[in-house]
Amino acid sequence: MSGSGLIGRxxxxxxxxxxxxxxxxxxxxDAAIAQRERVDARVHAFLARTDDLAREQARRADxxxxxxxxxxPPLCGIPVALKDVLxxxxxxxxxxxxxIRGFRPPYTGTAVQRLLDQxxxxxxxxxxxxxxxxxxxENSAYSPVGNPWDVERVPGGSSGGSAASVAAxxxxxxxxxxxxxxxxxxxxxxxxxxxKPTYGRVSRYGLIAFASSLDQIGPFTQTVEDTALVYQAIxxxxxxxxxxxxxxxxxxxxxxxxxxxxxxxxxxxxxxVDGLEPGVRAAVETAVEVLRSLxxxxxxxxxxxxxxxLSTYYIIAPAECSSNLAxxxxxRFGLREASPSLLQMYLRTRDAGFGAEVKRRIMLxxxxxxxGYYDAYYRKAQKVRTVIHDEFERVFAQVDALVCPTSPTVxxxxxxxxxxxxxxxxxxxxxxVNLAGLPGISVPCGFAxxxxxxxxxxxxxFQDARVLRVAHAYEQAAGLARRSPLVAEAAA
Ligand code: GLN
Numbered sequence: 001m002s003g004s005g006l007i008g009r010x011x012x013x014x015x016x017x018x019x020x021x022x023x024x025x026x027x028x029x030d031a032a033i034a035q036r037e038r039v040d041a042r043v044h045a046f047l048a049r050t051d052d053l054a055r056e057q058a059r060r061a062d063x064x065x066x067x068x069x070x071x072x073p074p075l076c077g078i079p080v081a082l083k084d085v086l087x088x089x090x091x092x093x094x095x096x097x098x099x100i101r102g103f104r105p106p107y108t109g110t111a112v113q114r115l116l117d118q119x120x121x122x123x124x125x126x127x128x129x130x131x132x133x134x135x136x137x138e139n140s141a142y143s144p145v146g147n148p149w150d151v152e153r154v155p156g157g158s159s160g161g162s163a164a165s166v167a168a169x170x171x172x173x174x175x176x177x178x179x180x181x182x183x184x185x186x187x188x189x190x191x192x193x194x195x196k197p198t199y200g201r202v203s204r205y206g207l208i209a210f211a212s213s214l215d216q217i218g219p220f221t222q223t224v225e226d227t228a229l230v231y232q233a234i235x236x237x238x239x240x241x242x243x244x245x246x247x248x249x250x251x252x253x254x255x256x257x258x259x260x261x262x263x264x265x266x267x268x269x270x271x272x273v274d275g276l277e278p279g280v281r282a283a284v285e286t287a288v289e290v291l292r293s294l295x296x297x298x299x300x301x302x303x304x305x306x307x308x309x310l311s312t313y314y315i316i317a318p319a320e321c322s323s324n325l326a327x328x329x330x331x332r333f334g335l336r337e338a339s340p341s342l343l344q345m346y347l348r349t350r351d352a353g354f355g356a357e358v359k360r361r362i363m364l365x366x367x368x369x370x371x372g373y374y375d376a377y378y379r380k381a382q383k384v385r386t387v388i389h390d391e392f393e394r395v396f397a398q399v400d401a402l403v404c405p406t407s408p409t410v411x412x413x414x415x416x417x418x419x420x421x422x423x424x425x426x427x428x429x430x431x432x433v434n435l436a437g438l439p440g441i442s443v444p445c446g447f448a449x450x451x452x453x454x455x456x457x458x459x460x461x462f463q464d465a466r467v468l469r470v471a472h473a474y475e476q477a478a479g480l481a482r483r484s485p486l487v488a489e490a491a492a
Pocket of ligand 1 (some may be wrong): 133134135157158178179180182183427
């Protein structure tokens with residue numbers, strides 16, 4: 001196995017090839033860099049490239065594999081890409097914003113550190129929507145990202161670069177963050193697996209905050225088994241994040257062999273919304289039938305407040321972001337616009353540094369939190385959030401997991417959704433999961449109009465392994481997803 005034969009391989013396949021001595025971590029890195037350079041003028045998935053660091057990491061990984069053999073960790077020597085909201089010591093981290101351009105974090109975040117501890121090889125930071133606000137990756141201050149299935153279309157957002165880097169065969173896995181769907185939705189649009197763990201399961205230390213009560217880090221991969229491996233590496237308590245859960249992490253791999261026979265799966269009727277494209281509906285319904293044929297019982301369930309999720313989210317997330325982004329003031333990080341007075345410096349820096357969507361959210365959030373409006377908006381939204389949470393709890397007393405579409409549509413053309421409200425609608429099916437803090441995954445389930453469709457599996461809090469088990473059973477029965485044209489091109 002060498003060169004283009006390494007493009008599009010999974011973490012498990014690369015790990016086996018490394019441990020049997022067929023390839024070295026240096027070979028894997030060379031192939032990843034070659035594919036990145038072949039595709040990225042069209043895809044724009046990468047911001048910082050970290051080749052020197054990666055070569056050193058690959059060298060150390062090869063030494064470790066030589067020393068530890070089969071005992072080397074599963075991610076040792078395997079290339080990875082990191083969403084540019086994740087801090088990696090000494091490497092420029094911009095959150096795709098101009099306001100912190102040039103910021104080199106003095107420390108590495110916990111999830112990233114846990115990958116490094118296994119011997120991961122970081123090939124770069126990935127493009128995303130500015131401060132993770134968006135659903136199409138068109139809000140990046142640097143460049144929009146192209147979908148590897150059709151580069152004129154969006155990859156989804158906000159972790160579009162992380163999804164595209166896997167779909168384009170540059171890396172077998174990447175990390176993203178999901179506040180309202182930003183891992184699952186781009187995974188769906190790019191035809192890869194994307195997993196948002198239970199809130200509190202993966203430490204947020206070193207993740208540039210958007211909305212702290214919703215943000216969660218998770219992986220993109222080509223298979224559910226690979227997702228389980230990455231999840232296992234990054235999950236678990238971290239004293240550096242006060243919202244990190246002390247609950248022990250169950251082994252996500254053993255359950256993968258158990259199948260879904262006898263499991264009760266619920267299909268929430270409110271997730272089959274008006275704007276659901278017929279091709280998406282058909283692919284998801286076929287996937288649900290596959291799960292039924294594997295021995296799961298499938299029943300309709302109701303989550304009546306689903307349609308309130310979007311408006312609730314668009315109060316809570318902007319409120320939290322208006323507070324989190326107050327720290328970017330031209331004093332401590334990145335950009336500073338020259339000015340005669342301190343107040344003018346703040347104003348000019350924030351005006352020049354933040355993009356339109358970020359400003360819109362800061363204004364919305366400041367308004368919702370201001371005295372006189374706090375009760376009418378913010379407190380009300382928190383109450384609705386509790387209702388949404390309780391509805392999920394009731395449904396999970398009836399069924400083991402939920403299956404539904406991830407995104408109402410397939411990837412749309414860049415520039416097609418200029419109206420912010422139309423863009424916000426992309427996440428109607430993913431946002432309730434964040435509001436309730438649940439684990440959710442998107443797994444490829446076929447195509448509509450030649451573009452990938454995702455099946456979403458949702459579980460109760462801390463039943464992350466169960467979500468992976470259902471997704472894996474479906475994926476195995478349905479057969480491996482097709483690879484994007486950019487992977488096929490490299491192999492040709
Ligand atoms: N698209 C949603 C938003 O713009 C979700 C973003 C996210 O999950 N980071 O807020």
